[in-house]
Amino acid sequence: MPEKIAESERDGFACYYAATAEAxxxxxxxxxxxxxxSRPLAAGPPLAVDLGCGTxxxxxxxxxxxxxxxxxxxxPAALAELRRRASVAALSAGLVTRCRDFTRLRLPPADLVNGSFCLPLCPPERFPALWRRIRRALRPGGRVAGQLYGPRDEWAGRPGITTHRPDEVAALCAGLEVEWLEEEESETMTPRGRRKRWHIWHLVARRPINADPG
Ligand SMILES: C[S@@+](CC[C@H](N)C(=O)[O-])C[C@H]1O[C@@H](n2cnc3c(N)ncnc32)[C@H](O)[C@@H]1O
Structure with missing residues (x-):
């Protein structure tokens, strides 16, 4: 079973980062x-955007x-820790960090837009525009990966939390090749030791090579 930990309150993230440091x-x-x-080497190094990257x-x-x-x-503290870890691992050369609200960010053309356990933290009124920007950022053959929450998640209905029904997930994926879509319902602890009911969509989808981004 994949690990499922996330916090919706900003003051929970310090605890979240500590709890997931070795994950x-x-x-x-x-x-x-x-x-x-399988991407051709001649295309150069792939570019990825990691939304809500944490540490x-x-x-x-x-x-x-x-x-x-x-x-x-x-x-800022998460990005500082990320830069420190990248430096220790001699991986800083390929890294650019931005301390920004990803729900309002213009995204560069990318081979991968990753949004692990952060996309549901985009407020519902901003989610459609965010998803449009993600789709438009995908280069032909590019992928979007991450999690969405379903309507039976315990945080459904909280201010600022976006959930998606199965038909809404299908609509988000229209025109994309869905490589992995897994629904998960479970109950586990958050990093702050609270039990939580989770309803998660794990998603990886690819923009077809010859298709409009939609
Ligand atoms: C649950 S953590 C996930 C971190 C990491 N992606 C992972 O899978 O462990 C969510 C992250 O998204 C960030 N985040 C949430 N909403 C954001 C927003 N609107 N703009 C930028 N970052 C945001 C938080 O600061 C936090 O680092």
Whole structure:
């Protein structure tokens, strides 16, 4: 079972970062990276955007895989820790960090837009525009990977939390090749030791080579 930890309150993130400091990459990221391996070498190093990157649980494996990564988070302390970890691992050369609200960010053309456990933290009124920007950023053959929350997640209905029903997930993926879509319902602890009911969509989808981004 994939690890499921996230906090919605900003003051929970310091605890979240500490609790996940040693955690490995998300399975959705690994799936997307496996897909990138078939990309022609002549195309140059792939460019990825890691939205809500935190301290780099996914960013560091992306850098290690040879991607150039634009890592975005609004928590300066998380980005400082990410830069420190990248430097220790001699991976800083491919890393650019931005301390920004990813829900309002213009995204560069990318081979991968990764949003692990952060996309549901985009307020519902901003989610459609965010998703449009993500789709438009995808280069032909580019992928989006991450998690969405379903309507039975315990945080559904909280201010600032976006959830998606199955038909809404299908609409988000229209025109994309869905490489992995897994629904998960479970109950586990958050880093602050609270039990939480989770309803998660794990998603990896690819823009077809010859298709409009939609
Ligand atoms: C649950 S953590 C996930 C971190 C990492 N992606 C992972 O999978 O472990 C969510 C991250 O998204 C960031 N975040 C949430 N909303 C954001 C926003 N609107 N703009 C930028 N960062 C945001 C938080 O600061 C936090 O680092």
């Amino acid at each position: 490995g990459p998300r399975p959705t990221l690994l799936r997307a990276l496996a897909g990138l391996a 780099g649980r996914d960013t560091l494996p992306m850098l290690a895989a040879g991607l150039l990564v634009l890592a975005v988070d609004r928590e």
